[in-house]
Amino acid sequence: MVDYRPILRTENTNLLEVKSVTCVKQERCLFEALSFTLGSGKIMQIEGPNGAGKTSLLRILSGFAQPEEGEVLFEQRSINDYYDEFAAELLFIGHKTGVNTQLTAFENVCHWLRVHGYNDESQVYDLLGKLGLVGLEDVPVRTLSAGQQRRVALVRLWLNSSKLWILDEPFTALDKKGVAMLQCRFNEHLEQGGSILLTTHQDLTQHFEQLQTLVLEYRH
Numbered sequence: 001m002v003d004y005r006p007i008l009r010t011e012n013t014n015l016l017e018v019k020s021v022t023c024v025k026q027e028r029c030l031f032e033a034l035s036f037t038l039g040s041g042k043i044m045q046i047e048g049p050n051g052a053g054k055t056s057l058l059r060i061l062s063g064f065a066q067p068e069e070g071e072v073l074f075e076q077r078s079i080n081d082y083y084d085e086f087a088a089e090l091l092f093i094g095h096k097t098g099v100n101t102q103l104t105a106f107e108n109v110c111h112w113l114r115v116h117g118y119n120d121e122s123q124v125y126d127l128l129g130k131l132g133l134v135g136l137e138d139v140p141v142r143t144l145s146a147g148q149q150r151r152v153a154l155v156r157l158w159l160n161s162s163k164l165w166i167l168d169e170p171f172t173a174l175d176k177k178g179v180a181m182l183q184c185r186f187n188e189h190l191e192q193g194g195s196i197l198l199t200t201h202q203d204l205t206q207h208f209e210q211l212q213t214l215v216l217e218y219r220h
């Protein structure tokens with residue numbers, strides 16, 4: 001595909017460090033004094049029941065929301081103080097996938113390429129084909145099925161060399177083949193020294209040797 005810069009592996013350092021983070025929504029404390037680290041080449045699954053605060057945590061870790069207390073460090077620097085540098089190393093795909101459903105899959109991918117400063121559109125059809133979208137590249141995304149729309153959103157994982165991927169329910173609506181393809185892509189990213197934080201209700205223990213799990217309880 002496009003010639004992207006390699007991820008530089010940062011040995012023996014924590015890519016992400018969460019220090020005593022507390023989140024309160026609608027006067028309910030979702031989590032309190034939460035601390036953990038995520039190293040280079042590591043994957044962490046955030047689990048918990050509906051409403052426990054998984055998405056809220058991902059939003060704090062991405063810098064889209066501020067915690068009541070605590071801080072988040074990326075490569076040992078506060079993401080608030082160095083947000084631009086952090087953002088350049090972050091790929092966030094949320095519940096709302098960021099796909100423009102009025103545009104075609106091809107147009108969406110070309111847009112993402114341009115945003116990242118790349119103009120080589122020559123292999124976009126190949127990439128969309130790889131993701132099972134053959135023949136669907138030029139129809140508005142809104143006319144695709146939920147799983148096909150998710151596949152369009154996930155194309156960014158094949159176009160991206162950000163160190164940290166934060167993904168909210170990336171497996172939603174994918175069929176078995178789609179799930180397997182995504183797991184394969186995750187492993188490639190980890191092998192290159194990238195890190196992944198994700199929420200999912202899938203059991204990933206069989207698929208990732210060094211899976212870390214963080215369970216958020218529902219707090220009343």
Ligand SMILES: Nc1ncnc2c1ncn2[C@@H]1O[C@H](COP(=O)(O)OP(=O)(O)OP(=O)(O)O)[C@@H](O)[C@H]1O
Nearest residue numbers: 025026030048049050051052053054055056057199
């Ligand atoms: N912007 C907001 N304003 C007010 N309340 C919010 C906001 N965002 C989240 N909440 C509340 O925080 C709680 C946790 O929501 P969150 O989306 O983080 O949960 P979740 O664990 O991701 O749930 P699910 O598994 O259903 O996606 C919910 O009760 C929700 O109503």
